[in-house]
Amino acid sequence: MNWLRFSALVAAAAAFLGIIVWSSGVDPVAALRSGFTGALGTPYGVSDTLQRMTPLLLSGLGVAVGLRAGLFNIGVEGQLLVGALAAAAAAILLKGMPGWLHITLCLAAGGAAGVLWALPAGLIKVWRGGHEVITTIMMNYIALNFTKYIAANPFKDPSAQIATTVQIPNSTRLPDLGGSLHINAGLILAVLLAAGLAWWMKRTVVGYELKAVGANVDAAVAAGVNVPRTIVLAMALSGAFAGLAGAVQVCGYEYRFYDGISPGYGFDALAVALIALASPLPIIATAFIFGALAQGVQSAQVATDLPKEIAMVAQGIIILVAAAVGWQRFRRPS
Amino acid sequence: MVGITKRFGRLTACDQVDLSVEKGQTHAIVGENGAGKTTLMRVLYSVYQPDEGSIEVDGKQVRFRNPSEAIAAGIGMVSQHYSIIPQLSCLDNLMLGAEAMAGPLLDRSTATARADSLAQRMGFRFDWKAPASTLTPAACQKLEILKLLWRNSEILILDEPTAMLSPPDAAVLFNNLQLLAREGKTILLVTHRLREVIDYCDRVTVMRGGKRVAECDVADTDVDRLTNWIVGEDLRPKSDLDGRQAGKTVLTMKDLVIHGDRGERAINGLDLDLRAGEIAGIAGVDGNGQSELFEALVGIRAIQSGIARLGQDDLGQESTSRRLAAGLRFIPADRHRYGLIEDWSLLDNSVLGLHRLPPFAKRGLLRPQEVGKAALEEMEAFRIMADSVRTRAGDLSGGNQQRLIVARALHQPPAVLIAFQPCRGLDVRGTLAVYDSIRAECDRGMAALVISFDLDELLEYCEPIYVLRDGRLVAELRGLEIDRERIGRLMIGLEGAAA
Numbered sequence: 012m013n014w015l016r017f018s019a020l021v022a023a024a025a026a027f028l029g030i031i032v033w034s035s036g037v038d039p040v041a042a043l044r045s046g047f048t049g050a051l052g053t054p055y056g057v058s059d060t061l062q063r064m065t066p067l068l069l070s071g072l073g074v075a076v077g078l079r080a081g082l083f084n085i086g087v088e089g090q091l092l093v094g095a096l097a098a099a100a101a102a103i104l105l106k107g108m109p110g111w112l113h114i115t116l117c118l119a120a121g122g123a124a125g126v127l128w129a130l131p132a133g134l135i136k137v138w139r140g141g142h143e144v145i146t147t148i149m150m151n152y153i154a155l156n157f158t159k160y161i162a163a164n165p166f167k168d169p170s171a172q173i174a175t176t177v178q179i180p181n182s183t184r185l186p187d188l189g190g191s192l193h194i195n196a197g198l199i200l201a202v203l204l205a206a207g208l209a210w211w212m213k214r215t216v217v218g219y220e221l222k223a224v225g226a227n228v229d230a231a232v233a234a235g236v237n238v239p240r241t242i243v244l245a246m247a248l249s250g251a252f253a254g255l256a257g258a259v260q261v262c263g264y265e266y267r268f269y270d271g272i273s274p275g276y277g278f279d280a281l282a283v284a285l286i287a288l289a290s291p292l293p294i295i296a297t298a299f300i301f302g303a304l305a306q307g308v309q310s311a312q313v314a315t316d317l318p319k320e321i322a323m324v325a326q327g328i329i330i331l332v333a334a335a336v337g338w339q340r341f342r343r344p345s
Numbered sequence: 346m347v348g349i350t351k352r353f354g355r356l357t358a359c360d361q362v363d364l365s366v367e368k369g370q371t372h373a374i375v376g377e378n379g380a381g382k383t384t385l386m387r388v389l390y391s392v393y394q395p396d397e398g399s400i401e402v403d404g405k406q407v408r409f410r411n412p413s414e415a416i417a418a419g420i421g422m423v424s425q426h427y428s429i430i431p432q433l434s435c436l437d438n439l440m441l442g443a444e445a446m447a448g449p450l451l452d453r454s455t456a457t458a459r460a461d462s463l464a465q466r467m468g469f470r471f472d473w474k475a476p477a478s479t480l481t482p483a484a485c486q487k488l489e490i491l492k493l494l495w496r497n498s499e500i501l502i503l504d505e506p507t508a509m510l511s512p513p514d515a516a517v518l519f520n521n522l523q524l525l526a527r528e529g530k531t532i533l534l535v536t537h538r539l540r541e542v543i544d545y546c547d548r549v550t551v552m553r554g555g556k557r558v559a560e561c562d563v564a565d566t567d568v569d570r571l572t573n574w575i576v577g578e579d580l581r582p583k584s585d586l587d588g589r590q591a592g593k594t595v596l597t598m599k600d601l602v603i604h605g606d607r608g609e610r611a612i613n614g615l616d617l618d619l620r621a622g623e624i625a626g627i628a629g630v631d632g633n634g635q636s637e638l639f640e641a642l643v644g645i646r647a648i649q650s651g652i653a654r655l656g657q658d659d660l661g662q663e664s665t666s667r668r669l670a671a672g673l674r675f676i677p678a679d680r681h682r683y684g685l686i687e688d689w690s691l692l693d694n695s696v697l698g699l700h701r702l703p704p705f706a707k708r709g710l711l712r713p714q715e716v717g718k719a720a721l722e723e724m725e726a727f728r729i730m731a732d733s734v735r736t737r738a739g740d741l742s743g744g745n746q747q748r749l750i751v752a753r754a755l756h757q758p759p760a761v762l763i764a765f766q767p768c769r770g771l772d773v774r775g776t777l778a779v780y781d782s783i784r785a786e787c788d789r790g791m792a793a794l795v796i797s798f799d800l801d802e803l804l805e806y807c808e809p810i811y812v813l814r815d816g817r818l819v820a821e822l823r824g825l826e827i828d829r830e831r832i833g834r835l836m837i838g839l840e841g842a843a844a
Contacts, residue, residue: 214710214711214713215709215710215711216700216701216706216709216710216711217709219693219700219711220700222689223686223697226686226688226689227682227685227686227687227688229682229683230682230683230684230685230686230697231686232645232665232683233643233645233665233675233677233683233684233698234665234669234697234698234700235644235664235665235666235667235668235669235698235701236666237664237666
């Protein structure tokens with residue numbers, strides 16, 4: 012019966028999608044074909060898909076850490092933005108050190124900025140009982156406008172027409188590992204961190220307690236878990252992943268910070284993490300799928316004159332269906 | 346119900362069970378944990394669909410797809426764990442799903458009137474505007490029963506309704522159930538307390554291993570015969586209260602004051618010395634400070650004044666985690682809320698609370714081999730029935746969940762065990778097993794403090810017995826002083842004014 016419902020849902024969504032695409036004057040089948048080819052059909056396409064996957068994976072891990080502790084960190088987007096700006100600042104302002112140290116400092120600055128941006132939500136929740144969904148959303152607005160101001164004023168590249176910093180030095184760029192897929196070191200780092208997080212949650216006492224708080228906070232208290240400390244830690248860790256996502260975006264792909272650097276990675280990450288049931292290793296897969304989806308929709312748009320708005324609607328519907336299916340099963344074993 | 350069979354994977358929970366109940370009767374269903382009682386009731390209430398067999402109500406074959414259809418047909422069930430929503434008021438909980446309406450709006454004044462009359466009929470009293478979070482477990486149970494009446498249920502299924510009730514409360518409940526039966530309601534009662542069956546029921550069905558092994562009129566049987574049917578063998582005679590020598594004091598409480606949720610002095614000057622080797626029992630009617638005392642000892646409620654000392658440690662200064670490390674162990678009354686993480690496996694639950702202690706953790710890392718070993722040992726020692734250690738704790742039967750909690754509390758020999766209703770939901774054999782284990786640990790020097798609303802259990806297994814009333818211990822009874830009648834009088838305040 013569940014499969015029947017599932018198939019009906021997918022069929023209905025596909026039909027709806029087809030009608031929308033068709034009504035904008037584009038052949039849905041051609042759009043689908045070009046989307047598929049664009050995302051997965053060529054080495055160039057796969058390379059782009061992998062690039063889009065990277066920030067989704069890192070920020071998805073951030074969302075997941077929060078979810079496992081019972082926290083809905085909607086602020087991943089804002090944490091990602093300040094992380095990106097901090098990494099760019101570290102790359103541009105720091106000087107006179109070996110490249111490997113400089114890159115490390117840039118990534119650390121990004122992670123630290125993410126932590127800084129996430130901490131208020133954790134502390135407010137623990138001290139005053141304020142809900143993290145509200146506080147992180149507010150922090151998102153502050154991050155968005157604050158980073159925009161910095162990129163448009165004190166830190167602006169004087170020669171540019173838009174709000175952007177100058178490019179970061181070559182020595183602070185995460186290397187492309189070559190090959191036809193141009194896999195970036197940032198992606199490797201993200202995958203390693205996913206594995207590390209999975210191990211950490213499974214094997215460490217603190218990870219065990221974090222999951223206990225998320226699964227049954229009363230039982231966790233009775234088992235001697237320090238819940239306030241665990242909540243603050245989970246929020247900080249969540250922010251660290253988000254900030255690192257921003258830093259990798261700057262050091263691995265964009266080489267500068269500019270207003271609009273994130274098309275909403277932090278929000279897509281919510282779906283990425285939820286569909287993977289907040290498990291780190293499955294998030295690698297969902298991040299890849301979401302990356303392919305975004306890349307495919309853009310390819311279809313370029314190849315078939317599909318209006319950008321319709322392409323966005325299509326992507327939204329697919330995410331909605333995926334989330335509906337994933338949410339239904341969001342009951343986590345340990 | 347004819348030929349009901351229900352399987353869960355390899356387990357056949359109900360095997361060709363027949364059950365027929367006459368209108369206006371009170372019909373008891375008894376059996377060990379895992380005998381299939383609750384499963385059978387859930388099939389009737391359509392939480393589960395039977396794999397085989399059929400159900401007839403008033404001579405007509407019926408098939409409900411879900412509990413809402415069963416409710417609409419007049420079948421209501423109160424399960425072992427309550428469905429009360431703490432944030433809603435008592436009134437809103439009562440009418441949830443069958444709200445009194447005036448046009449599109451809730452009609453709370455009509456509802457309150459009807460609620461009052463229902464409560465009066467049952468001899469209960471409720472502050473309908475108070476949030477349900479302020480209710481004691483016993484009051485929740487009462488509210489659940491009123492919910493059935495609110496929905497005009499004709500067939501009432503009660504799964505262990507008295508597990509959380511004190512003897513006077515249970516007596517009130519049964520008197521009112523008899524009243525309902527005389528009005529023509531049919532009552533199905535799942536219980537472990539055979540006394541209740543003999544005293545209040547008309548007919549009884551005994552289940553064992555998923556099969557119906559006996560059904561007869563209560564008038565034709567007695568407790569011993571029922572016990573033999575239930576376990577299928579003669580239990581060894583209950584062990585006597587042995588003349589064990591109590592050791593030195595390990596837990597001291599002096600002039601303890603603990604506030605309740607509304608700031609009242611729920612525990613108001615309590616003194617108690619617990620000695621190694623003792624199984625001390627605290628008797629009392631629910632709501633006299635039991636939960637507050639337990640929570641303060643666990644460390645999730647503050648001690649306002651006075652002293653609770655474990656050996657040399659002042660408990661007021663220690664976190665729950667430090668108390669656990671010092672050898673204090675707890676068995677909470679509410680296993681779903683405090684005892685287990687139901688979405689986790691038996692394996693992961695088996696060290697919850699012990700997880701920071703050696704050998705389960707070393708330098709911040711969990712040690713899977715040790716955890717796995719502990720889970721298997723706990724399963725074996727307490728005969729926890731589960732497919733494997735990977736089984737989700739929430740999928741275990743209530744009795745097996747309780748065994749897991751007890752097994753975990755006793756896994757590493759504790760210094761002091763604080764047990765709040767430790768045998769809630771356990772059958773004769775399970776209760777015996779729990780107390781056998783507690784006694785074995787006490788012989789090795791553990792001290793146990795049992796807080797329970799089940800006076801029979803305390804009388805059977807504990808000495809000394811304290812009586813808790815209005816936040817104070819009004820009596821300490823030992824040896825020949827222990828007398829059922831007298832304790833009953835002390836509990837309800839007919840004797841022994843609080844000093």
